[in-house]
Amino acid sequence: MPVSLEQMRRCSVAVDLGASRTRVYVKDTGLVVNEPTVAAVNTRTGALLAVGFLAERMTGRTPDHIQVVRPVAGGAVVNIEMAQRMLRHLVGGKLRKSWRRSPALRIAACVPHDSEPLVQRAIRETLSALGARRVELADTIICAAVGSGLPVEHAEATMAVLCGAGTTQVAVLSLGAIVAAETVPVGGDSIDCAVIEHLRSRHGLLLPRQAVGPLRLVMGDMPSRVEVHGRDVITGLARTVEVDTESVRQAVDTPLTAVLDGIRTVLRRCPPDLVADLSDRGITLAGGSALLPGLDTTLSRATGMAVHTADQPDTCAVRGLGAMLEGRVEPMRLDPLAS
Ligand SMILES: Nc1ncnc2c1ncn2[C@@H]1O[C@H](COP(=O)(O)OP(=O)(O)OP(=O)(O)O)[C@@H](O)[C@H]1O
Numbered sequence: 287m288p289v290s291l292e293q294m295r296r297c298s299v300a301v302d303l304g305a306s307r308t309r310v311y312v313k314d315t316g317l318v319v320n321e322p323t324v325a326a327v328n329t330r331t332g333a334l335l336a337v338g339f340l341a342e343r344m345t346g347r348t349p350d351h352i353q354v355v356r357p358v359a360g361g362a363v364v365n366i367e368m369a370q371r372m373l374r375h376l377v378g379g380k381l382r383k384s385w386r387r388s389p390a391l392r393i394a395a396c397v398p399h400d401s402e403p404l405v406q407r408a409i410r411e412t413l414s415a416l417g418a419r420r421v422e423l424a425d426t427i428i429c430a431a432v433g434s435g436l437p438v439e440h441a442e443a444t445m446a447v448l449c450g451a452g453t454t455q456v457a458v459l460s461l462g463a464i465v466a467a468e469t470v471p472v473g474g475d476s477i478d479c480a481v482i483e484h485l486r487s488r489h490g491l492l493l494p495r496q497a498v499g500p501l502r503l504v505m506g507d508m509p510s511r512v513e514v515h516g517r518d519v520i521t522g523l524a525r526t527v528e529v530d531t532e533s534v535r536q537a538v539d540t541p542l543t544a545v546l547d548g549i550r551t552v553l554r555r556c557p558p559d560l561v562a563d564l565s566d567r568g569i570t571l572a573g574g575s576a577l578l579p580g581l582d583t584t585l586s587r588a589t590g591m592a593v594h595t596a597d598q599p600d601t602c603a604v605r606g607l608g609a610m611l612e613g614r615v616e617p618m619r620l621d622p623l624a625s
Pocket residue numbers: 303304305306307308360361449450451452453473474475502573574575576577578579600
C-alpha cells in the first residue's frame with residue numbers, strides 16, 4: 287500500500303479509527319475529534335443513545351436493554367453499521383465546511399501495516415457514511431512516524447514503535463517507506479488486563495476496567511503503596527486494598543516482553559547499515575500506551591538503545607496524516623540519473 291503524497295494532498299479530512307479512540311483532522315483546521323470509539327444503543331428500539339465519551343462512561347453501568355458497543359477491534363472495523371452511525375454523530379457537523387468547499391469529499395485514513403484487503407474494504411465502506419467519494423489509505427506506522435517528527439523521507443533509518451490499545455506496531459523506515467515491520471497483538475488493553483489479573487490473583491479483588499487508569503499513573507513513580515477500591519472475589523462486597531506499585535509494574539512486564547520480541551525481530555530483519563543509524567537515533571514511541579509511565583526506560587534498559595517518547599504520542603498518527611494532507615511532508619526526489 288504505497289503512500290502517494292500527491293493523492294494525499296487531494297484529501298481534506300484525515301481519520302484514524304482506532305480500537306480505543308477515533309481521531310479526525312480537518313485540513314487547515316486541525317484535530318476536530320478525539321473521542322472514544324464507543325457507541326451505546328438501546329437493544330429494544332435500536333436507537334443510538336450516546337457516542338464517544340458519554341458512551342464510554344456508560345460502560346459497565348447499563349441496564350439490560352442498553353448495550354455499549356466498540357465497533358473497532360484489533361485494527362479492523364468489526365461492526366461497520368455501528369461505526370458509521372457513531373462517526374456520523376461524532377463528525378457530521380464538523381465536516382459541513384469541507385462538504386461545502388468540495389462536495390466530492392476525499393478522506394484519508396490510517397490502516398495498520400500489511401492489513402488484509404477485507405480490513406481495507408471495511409474502513410472504506412465505513413467512511414462512505416461521511417459522504418466520502420474516495421478514501422485513500424496510509425500506513426498508520428508511517429503516519430505516526432511523520433507525526434512524531436521523524437525524518438522518514440531521508441536516506442537514514444528511523445524506528446517507530448506505535449503502542450495502541452489492541453496492537454503495537456514496530457517498524458524501521460527509510461526513504462519514506464517501511465524496511466521491516468512487525469505487528470504484536472499486545473497494547474494498552476493487554477496491560478490493563480495484566481493489572482486486573484494481578485489484583486485478582488494477589489489480592490482477591492475485582493477491579494473495574496475504568497479503575498486501572500489512576501493506578502497506571504503512579505506506576506512510574508518510586509515504589510510506594512496506593513489504595514485501590516474494588517469488589518471482593520469471594521464475598522462480592524466492596525473492599526479496599528493497599529497495593530504495592532512495584533508489584534503492579536512487574537505484572538505489566540509480561541505483555542511488554544511481547545513488544546520487546548517485536549522490536550528484536552524487526553532489528554534482525556534490518557540491513558546492518560540501518561541498524562547502525564538506529565544506534566545513534568534510537569527508538570521513538572508513539573500511540574496512547576506510550577504514555578505508560580516508565581515504558582521508555584523499561585524498553586531502553588532491555589534493548590540498550592535510547593528510547594524517546596514523541597510529543598503528544600496519542601495523536602501522532604492522525605497529525606502525521608494531517609501533515610501529509612497539508613503538504614508539509616516533502617518526498618525525497620529520486621529522479622533517474624541523466625545519462
Ligand atoms: N496516560 C496513559 N497511560 C497509559 N496508557 C494510556 C494513557 N492514556 C491512554 N493510554 C492507553 O492507550 C491506549 C489507546 O492508545 P491509542 O489511542 O493510540 O489507541 P488506538 O489508536 O485507538 O488503538 P489501536 O491503535 O490499537 O487501534 C489505551 O489502551 C489506553 O489505555
